[in-house]
Amino acid sequence: MEQYDEIQIPVPAEFSFHQNMKYLMDAGNECMYEVEDGHIRRALSIPGEAPVFIDISDAGTDGLLVKIWGAADDTTIQKVQHYVTDWFDLETDLRPFYAMAQEDRYLQKAIEQFYGLRNMGIPDFFEAVSWGIIGQQINLAFAFTLKRRFVETFGSSIEWQGKRYWLFPTPETIAALSVEELVPLQMTQRKSEYLIGVARLIVEGSLTKEALQAAGSFKDAEKLLTAVRGIGPWTANYVLMRCLRSPNAFPLADVGLLNAIKYLDNLDEKPSREELLRLAVPWADWESYATFYLWRFLY
């Protein structure tokens, strides 16, 4: 595994490697990647090919330096480039967001403190939906524990320099499971049903990222998701935000978002849905980025 390919990916001016790496590092017990000494490392599943291993580091004005081990050919390298570009959300022009946020009482401080942070996404659709379902109604620390058990029980892995790196379980694997196989991980009965149900819909082809991208409007995409058992308004908007990159995705019921507002306004109670809607009016079409930045206050 000594031979590797190397690419540089240009980044926009509104980009901070440090801020994005810090976001990844703060995700405590994360099992899908490793951050160490300025390097972000992970395995990456390429459909129809063997998985690759990548190492991302800061190349300053040259953008991101990505080293790739195990790429079959140039097509594979292009797929990796596409994945990283998507993961770091490098193609969104943040200037309008920053212009709006400068005038906003909640976002002012956030864009100052986290300038250059991108909405680090979850490009893989099944991973995004699964992570949303796993995280429902439990604290984040436990959610990471559950995801780790899920991945290390049903995912595959590759080894690189003596360390093991995991690939998220495929929907085919999860679709073939029974609830009894997930409950021992401390998933609730319901969560187990939701995960298996979603996996089956994806395997059947009746729930796909492509169908959501092809939806006529944001509301249509949201409806396609909430029609699925186990996906309510919060999970739908979470997936639209982290995977589909809908700028106006807005997980209204999100406890983290509500607590961030409570913290910034020094409130005794979390704001109501109506209060949140009122104060978020200026965020129109940037709700997704607003939410992502406000989450950063909670770490």
Place this chain on the structure above:
DNA sequence: TGCCAGGGTCTTT
């Protein structure tokens, strides 16, 4: 140690 956690479904009014 009791409250709360990156909610959702199902039933009842």
Place this chain on the structure above:
DNA sequence: AAAGACCATGGC
């Protein structure tokens, strides 16, 4: 449409 019961486990 809106509200309440229930789920159901660990973190702090």
